[in-house]
Amino acid sequence: MAKQERAVRTRNALIQSAAELFTKDGFEAVSLSMISSRAGVSNGALHFHFPSKAALSAAVRDAAARRFGRITSAERPPPQYGGSLQSLVDTSHALLQGLRHDVVLRAGFDLGDGARDAGRGGDLHERWHAWVEDAVVRAAHEGLLSDVAPRDLVATVVGATVGFAALGEYDVRWLSHTTLTRFWSLLLPRIASAPALRGVVAAGRRAEAS
Amino acid sequence: MAKQERAVRTRNALIQSAAELFTKDGFEAVSLSMISSRAGVSNGALHFHFPSKAALSAAVRDAAARRFGRITSAERPPPQYGGSLQSLVDTSHALLQGLRHDVVLRAGFDLGDGARDAGRGGDLHERWHAWVEDAVVRAAHEGLLSDVAPRDLVATVVGATVGFAALGEYDVRWLSHTTLTRFWSLLLPRIASAPALRGVVAAGRRAEAS
Incomplete structure (x- = not known):
């Protein structure tokens, strides 16, 4: 070597x-x-x-930020496969799977006291918040959303994903593919426009069961 | 004295x-x-x-657990005022307001590393999870829910509220009355039965602006 x-x-x-x-x-x-x-x-x-x-x-x-950057820069599916809305679903699945299996990403996303002192954690939450905002704005432009208020959707998606991540530190089932699929199954009929709802998969298009 | x-x-x-x-x-x-x-x-x-x-x-x-117990034991409104569904909305508002203003409750609910070591935090999350489950089951029995899967609703409510609490450690706006009202405004049209939707207030019935 x-x-x-x-x-x-x-x-x-x-x-x-x-x-x-x-x-x-x-x-x-x-x-x-x-x-x-x-x-x-x-x-x-x-x-x-x-x-x-x-x-x-x-x-x-830095290593966590690079891994986060890879997760959030995956290619978006074309509009007939859900476009930016499916991309939001897929990326949230990829993020929680990453947090489940990759301790470096988890350390960077961690909300613990030590993380706060060391200036970690907060950065990636802000980047995630900004990424979700962009995805929601794109999905609205693509005509994929119903008449929901984009800010309501952003708050709900960021809150729930960060909550699953935080709860996952106690019980890894909160990071499971099943839990996040429950969330999207509940949300999609409310937020997706009628044509989008036919194309978008709550379990994610790159999903593996876990 | x-x-x-x-x-x-x-x-x-x-x-x-x-x-x-x-x-x-x-x-x-x-x-x-x-x-x-x-x-x-x-x-x-x-x-x-x-x-x-x-x-x-x-x-x-122990002090945090007693305060949590008071928040989750408030009287439920009668069915025509949203019953157990309104109680779920109101109690989530009371919990986040409590976390915002009461450092003892926050310390007990904290997800930090130290909290995990000291055995704090996890307990109150489990109690909150169990309380939300009970409220959802009651709301279903009262005919207040649409045909959503109760488990999907429980995961979403617990995830989002714990996420707002965790994010509130960085930026107190996540604990604001406005943020949680956004969440419920998005969710209620999806989860409430038609008669319930007329009675339930997303901002909470005991709400103060914050």
């Missing part, structure tokens, strides 16, 4: 271990030596990559 | 200060002397009331 490749692997292992410990024990309670030990890396190697816990926390945040 | 009354006041001041510091700085980061200092009480007096941080944390949790 080339030296550079090994350095990248070490760095990623440290980010992964830091994310695991931050979400499990809270930012404040975790020490750098706990992180290096979990990653199977020496303290010296950790300090070579990250001079401080704040630097490591920033790296977790 | 009688000796006993003074003791009750001191105890309440310690619970209030502990709740303020737990939600602001996280459970782990707060020391007993920070709490006694904020409450304007000597360390000796604190130890007289609470032998440990765990005991004080339990007292915060």
Whole structure:
């Protein structure tokens, strides 16, 4: 293995271990030596990559932001397959599945006390809020919405998805595909225009059962 | 002031200060002397009331549980005024207003890392979940619901309210009367039976603007 490749692997292992410990024990309670030990890396190697816990926390945040960016930049289906409304459904499913399976994304999205102190969490919530707003505006322009007030829809989607994420920290079933499908099954007949309702799938078009 | 009354006041001041510091700085980061200092009480007096941080944390949790119990035991309006469906709307408003203005309730409902470690938070979420389930079952028996699946409604209401509470830790507007009224305005036309829809008020029947 080339030296550079090994350095990248070490760095990623440290980010992964830091994310695991931050979400499990809270930012404040975790020490750098706990992180290096979990990653199977020496303290010296950790300090070579990250001079401080704040630097490591920033790296977790950046990695989470990149993963969030990938989830929210998936291609939108064409209008006859639900367009921006289906994209909103699909992306919310992808986000909750990501939070379920990817501890780095979870650490970046986390609402915990430590997250607030370290400046994590809030950023991704604001980006998610902005993304949902854009999707709702696009869906309205595409004629996919009934006569609901866009702001009511934005508040409801952001509130419910963030709530499922928060509850998922206690009980992973809140992050299941089933729970979010329940939400969209309830909501879609209210928010989708008649033609859109025929095309949009509450379970998501990229869905896998979970 | 009688000796006993003074003791009750001191105890309440310690619970209030502990709740303020737990939600602001996280459970782990707060020391007993920070709490006694904020409450304007000597360390000796604190130890007289609470032998440990765990005991004080339990007292915060108990106080929050009592306040939660009062919010969820308000009298239900008669069926012509929306019955159990209006009760669900009103109680969700009362809960978010409580979380906005009452730091003890907020500390008990908090989803932070420290809360998880200390065993707080989760309990009240489960009680809220159970309460919403009961309200939905009652509303269905009273003929107030359309043909929605009760489980879909429960997941949506619990998810959205917990999400507003979690987001409210970053931006208090998520706990506003306006935000929750948006949610119910969107949802009610979907979930209420035709006669119920005429009687139920999305803004709540005990509402004050905020």
